[in-house]
Amino acid sequence: MTIEPADLSGRPGPVYRALADALSDAIAEGRLAPGARLPPQRDLAFRLDVTVGTVGRAYELLAQRGLVRGEVGRGTYVLGQIRSIELPPSGPTAPGSEGLIDLTANFPAPIPAQARLGELLPTGESAVDVLADLLRYPEVVGAARHRAEAAAWLAHLGLSADPERLILTNGTESGLAAALLALARPGDCILAEALCYGGLRNLAARLGQHLEPVAMDEQGIVPEALAAAARHTGARVLVTSLNLHNPTGLVVPPERREALVAVARAADLLLVEDDVYGPLVPDRPPGFATLAPERTLHLTSLSKFLAPGLRLGFLHGPERLVREVTAAQREISLGYAPLAAELFVRAHRAGVVAEALRQQRLELGERQRLAREILTGFALTGQPTALHVWLGLPEPWTSAEAALALARAGILLTPAERFFIGRGAAPRAVRISLSAAPTRTHLKSALQRIVATLAHAAGLREGSLV
Template sequence: MTIWLPELSEQGPRYRAIVNAITQAIQRERLKPGERLPPQRRLADALGVTVGTVTRAYAEAERQGWLIARVGSGTYVRESDAPTAIFRQTLPGDDQELVDLSLSLPPPHPNRPQGLGEALGAIARDPLALGEVVAYQHEQGMTRHREVLAEWMTRLGIAIDAEELIVTQGGQHGIFLALQALAQPGERIAASMLTYPGLICAAQQLHLKTLRVPLDEEGMDVEALARLCIQQPPRLVYVTPDQNNPTGACLSETRRARLAELAREYDFWIVEDGVQYLPPEERGTPLYRLAPERTLYLFSTSKVIAGGLRIGTLRVPDTLRERLATLQRAQSWMVPPLMAEVVCRWIDSGAAERLLVWQLEEMDARQRLARDRLAAYRPSGRPHGFHLWLELPPGQRAAPLIEQLERRHVRVTSAEPFCVGSEPAPQAIRLCVSAATSRDALSRALDTLVSLLESPPAMPWRTL
């Protein structure tokens, strides 16, 4: 760790002075790429400012692209070839030629806006429903909404009882609620070494220490987790057993059973993320069936019906239900019942089922297209999953490839935002084949990617 300390001579807000000092130190090479900055409390004590001032300065310097924070490790000067943008939503009026494969979005279909209109029309014609959705409701969600969602999940092969459910504002909200209910600031949670960035961000906000667990083609290395538990037992383990995000690895049945055993042996909770929907034949035994008393299961309608409605569910053991409901009430009192009513009308009409059938067919076609074009590079993923994970050939680096793709109107994601801990990110990219506006757009993007993989961007000379 560097012993760098800034000199704060300028007037104005202290956090801004720290940001300017960091910027100048990096530009003058007093701080080198990859160097770790002093811990926030140590720097605050040395400068005579509050920890909050340093925290704000580090966050602003990270936003500007100078620094990168790693959960459980510290804050580092960003590597010069690391991409500064992690996830960026393409907005109307942006690059019209851009094929954005960086976000895990469901494939576009005209039935989504049409289904929304039909659901809203049905609600508008129902005076009883109109009265209910403008009134305060129970923090767990309206009974009828939970029953419709539970029945639909059961039809999808996710057998759930309505009494077990809490309606959430999407999967990310469910993650935050689960972490807040199960862990206190400073406590440890464990996740695969590459995991969903939303989990990493939620852990940061809640001041939790995230432990990295090795990952291979069978998913999380549960025996490595067992060894970790001996020295640093976590409060909870977050896992996406059916398809790791970003690699697509599926947790084997043997490892699922062993994980349930470890949860009981070391008394930790399991947060099972099933937001990325797969058909039953591509899923394993749910962890909430193997260890129901200590597993919370996350589900969302965002990847099937519509992300903008922000409706998901959290399956909660009896012992935690009141605590989760209290947290829900403290945060927002309840999930807006109008949004849940729209989703339930969509399901009741049969439109959600039809949309899902189309989506599975579309994802099968897109996955086949992408795997065929990228066959020489052996991408990994699930047959009906939204994304593919592509490890680059030896000697190629992700940052210049991503930069060149962006210049040619194709956007993908590096491994950086998925990394837990301080280990270097692998030279790999994630492609969300679902997000392209059409198969033709996906095909053009894949052609661009293959051409760059065959003739990789030249690496810049570095002074030795």
């Protein structure tokens, strides 16, 4: 089928949302069957006389609703048909919480320490000398004083870091891209959790690499499954997250970490430890960088507790791997952003970085408490200082159906399909980013709407879920 301009007429909201709603209806009514390929964005934009960006935003919204899945180089495909489920009538909204509430992105909750960053920027005559030094082409790995400060921060987090084996990157994702480029070739297999960060899937596809899912249980990757996957695929790289795993929120216990390291050594696997959420976990167990430093690249950043816009990440590892990643980073971006690193140095020395982490943990603790109070009775996985929770869905919901129904109710969240690289059906679950709500009032309103929507369609009353 095709979408015509008439399909968008009379629909409320911006054009991209009207287009997403029209395509959602086509999927719900069976006019777009599971497996159907959506029109290329440029072709549909020309037909509807809109920008390619408008079509791209519509497709992204459909993906957030769990209705489609984009495959790099192949297109965007319908995941499945959505049943028509009657929604409960809209109740009163909390003050200041009107309109769409987007709970799809994991970024820091607003905290007072963030406002102090502006005070630390160089001003006046002193700025001239500072900027002259920072606006040249950067050193690929980072200036020595910036790396030394980064090593001091990592030591505060419990990781013994050598500035000579440290690379500053443009955020964790940039470091992950450099690591994949350095450690694997097109056509190689990369091992990862069956539920993994969606950006990893996109990066691997761009690099022509294949992600092989490894089974998980309630403690993370299953060691026996990792050994079998390494043996059957010949893969030499595992990308994993041990702290506040995205999307399940798991913190892998010490015994499981040690078992996975034993498998990695036996199979001669290189470990890429994506620890972007690690700073949020107080008293966390030793990670792969401590347990197996000879084979681990450790990545983290400021993005999840201070400011993602700084685009500053830290990658540390053994000398031989760091050399390879340095060459890859040179190819990707020529290096890091010195201005961001200078602001980090000033913030770290002024105590702003540590204070921001403290404030973020406290704010997330309050948001997690609120989520557990309102979502009582649901299958909920989370941690006291996590940005998100993983919500298991009651019958008869699938994650795609829940995401669509909640989007129509004004709540955007992320269905399991966005993270699932395993075989078979994705889990019946959704990720709720608690930090994405601008205030706790907005979050409370959104969580109450989630309960009302899910319980109504299930024929259950709030509080009666098991």
